Amino acid sequence: MFGLEAIAHNNGWTIAVTGAGIVFTGLATLSFVISQLHKVVSLLDRPPKATVEVVIEEKIAIWEPPDCPNDADLAVKLYQPLIDELPPEFDLADLYILAKKYHLPHPHLSIRCLQDAGKLKSLGEGIFRFHA
Amino acid sequence: MDLILQFLHNTGFFLADYRNLIMIVIGSFFVYLAIHKNYEPLLLLPIGFGVILGNIPFFKGFGIGIYEANSVLHYLYFGVTSGVYPSIIFLGLGAMTDFSFLLANPKLMLLGAAAQMGIFFTYLCALALGFTAPEASSIGIIGGADGPTSIFLTAKLAPHLIGPIAIAAYSYMALIPIIQPPIMLLLTSKEERLIRMPNMREVSRKEIIIFPVVGMVLCTFLAPASIPLLGPFFFGNILKESGVVDRLANTARTAIIDTATILVGLTVGASTQGDVFLNAKSVGIFLLGAVAFSIATASGILFAKFMNLFLKNKINPLLGAAGVSAVPGSAREVHMMGQREDRTNFLLMHAVACNSSGVIGSAVCAGILWSFLIG
Numbered sequence: 001m002f003g004l005e006a007i008a009h010n011n012g013w014t015i016a017v018t019g020a021g022i023v024f025t026g027l028a029t030l031s032f033v034i035s036q037l038h039k040v041v042s043l044l045d046r047p048p049k050a051t052v053e054v055v056i057e058e059k060i061a062i063w064e065p066p067d068c069p070n071d072a073d074l075a076v077k078l079y080q081p082l083i084d085e086l087p088p089e090f091d092l093a094d095l096y097i098l099a100k101k102y103h104l105p106h107p108h109l110s111i112r113c114l115q116d117a118g119k120l121k122s123l124g125e126g127i128f129r130f131h132a
Numbered sequence: 133m134d135l136i137l138q139f140l141h142n143t144g145f146f147l148a149d150y151r152n153l154i155m156i157v158i159g160s161f162f163v164y165l166a167i168h169k170n171y172e173p174l175l176l177l178p179i180g181f182g183v184i185l186g187n188i189p190f191f192k193g194f195g196i197g198i199y200e201a202n203s204v205l206h207y208l209y210f211g212v213t214s215g216v217y218p219s220i221i222f223l224g225l226g227a228m229t230d231f232s233f234l235l236a237n238p239k240l241m242l243l244g245a246a247a248q249m250g251i252f253f254t255y256l257c258a259l260a261l262g263f264t265a266p267e268a269s270s271i272g273i274i275g276g277a278d279g280p281t282s283i284f285l286t287a288k289l290a291p292h293l294i295g296p297i298a299i300a301a302y303s304y305m306a307l308i309p310i311i312q313p314p315i316m317l318l319l320t321s322k323e324e325r326l327i328r329m330p331n332m333r334e335v336s337r338k339e340i341i342i343f344p345v346v347g348m349v350l351c352t353f354l355a356p357a358s359i360p361l362l363g364p365f366f367f368g369n370i371l372k373e374s375g376v377v378d379r380l381a382n383t384a385r386t387a388i389i390d391t392a393t394i395l396v397g398l399t400v401g402a403s404t405q406g407d408v409f410l411n412a413k414s415v416g417i418f419l420l421g422a423v424a425f426s427i428a429t430a431s432g433i434l435f436a437k438f439m440n441l442f443l444k445n446k447i448n449p450l451l452g453a454a455g456v457s458a459v460p461g462s463a464r465e466v467h468m469m470g471q472r473e474d475r476t477n478f479l480l481m482h483a484v485a486c487n488s489s490g491v492i493g494s495a496v497c498a499g500i501l502w503s504f505l506i507g
Binding site: 001002003004006007010011012013015016017018019020022023024026027028029030031032033034035037038040041044045 | 234235238239241242244245246248249251252253255256259260261262264265268333335336338339342343346347350351354355489492493496497500501504
């Protein structure tokens with residue numbers, strides 16, 4: 001069988017037209033999908049909505065020396081670093097200045113406490129020596 | 133003396149048939165084209181040498197020839213008849229293909245679809261010439277200009293025609309520089325050939341990675357019979373684009389595809405034994421193959437011209453010729469044709485987009501034809 005008769009007998013027209021139609025539709029659909037792909041990707045890439053973040057400021061813990069000028073042990077603990085900055089025999093006024101500089105509470109009372117506890121020994125003429 | 137006479141009777145000189153000699157000359161011509169003219173040497177050299185190899189006369193029944201069970205060539209040929217080699221080649225092709233050009237300009241995919249019309253036109257021609265429907269489908273697919281797809285479909289529908297169809301498909305792929313330019317010149321004006329394509333947008337990595345998945349799902353849902361081709365193809369592509377398995381992608385696009393190409397070329401060539409190959413059907417297949425390839429080229433170009441009727445930014449109609457899936461030969465030819473008119477007009481990337489669309493299109497066509505005729 002040859003010619004148009006053979007084509008019709010083998011269902012050729014239908015297969016050719018349907019096949020061509022399917023291929024074209026398929027690739028046109030794929031073409032449309034990939035033309036939209038960058039939009040989908042940009043949606044996925046969009047940064048999250050800006051949110052108002054409430055920043056809770058943490059209270060900075062500032063160490064405050066305990067307020068107890070009558071406790072000799074505590075006074076020694078507080079004043080030892082200051083005395084270390086001074087020469088072994090020092091003027092009591094210098095210790096007082098340092099205590100003010102470092103904002104230690106009640107320097108007068110604390111120094112008095114140290115004297116009463118025998119931690120500061122007078123060498124005369126306002127000069128003292130520390131005895132831990 | 134008897135022993136010597138017996139030996140002489142078993143030599144190729146005694147057993148030679150004129151058809152073997154003709155095929156050896158054809159094989160040598162292919163080798164010449166591959167080496168001297170540099171026409172698609174990766175294909176024509178293995179095929180040409182295979183043609184010579186397959187036409188060495190031998191004493192039948194010793195398990196030597198490609199059609200004899202238990203011969204080495206027969207086992208190697210199994211990859212062709214089972215459709216294994218085409219799938220492996222598609223894996224490598226996928227790992228080589230860059231879809232970013234297509235993603236940047238998706239409407240070029242329509243040119244890949246249009247170029248497949250050659251397949252269906254040739255299918256009708258083959259039916260009219262008296263071929264059966266499965267034979268006609270296998271001949272028509274030559275119009276896709278895709279060797280592996282042609283082999284795959286023929287192996288499924290008309291295995292007895294694998295030799296001539298594979299040779300025709302690969303020959304026409306190799307003859308692109310001779311077949312396509314006259315058709316391009318005939319169907320386009322100088323002004324059309326001078327059309328410049330706009331710069332492509334930059335395609336994101338995410339799009340490139342998503343495409344193989346979307347493409348495979350969509351195409352294989354439409355034509356599940358194309359899974360053996362498009363599955364490996366898109367898999368190879370995601371290996372390449374994912375960037376996390378460079379070793380696998382590199383192996384797929386080098387060692388794997390090279391091995392498959394060598395074996396497919398050699399065995400397809402060897403399958404063209406003169407006594408089996410040289411007949412009226414093979415001549416008819418060769419002629420129809422030329423028709424298929426020419427119509428495919430022409431329909432791509434004409435469809436691009438048709439699209440230009442509606443598009444604000446015109447497409448260079450030469451790109452339609454790259455809608456066939458001969459990668460990268462037809463894209464290169466389109467680019468060169470464009471440069472012949474204007475040396476500053478670069479069409480290569482756009483043509484590659486059409487080319488990659490053509491690969492998908494011809495595989496889908498194969499799937500559809502197989503589905504229609506499998507029952």
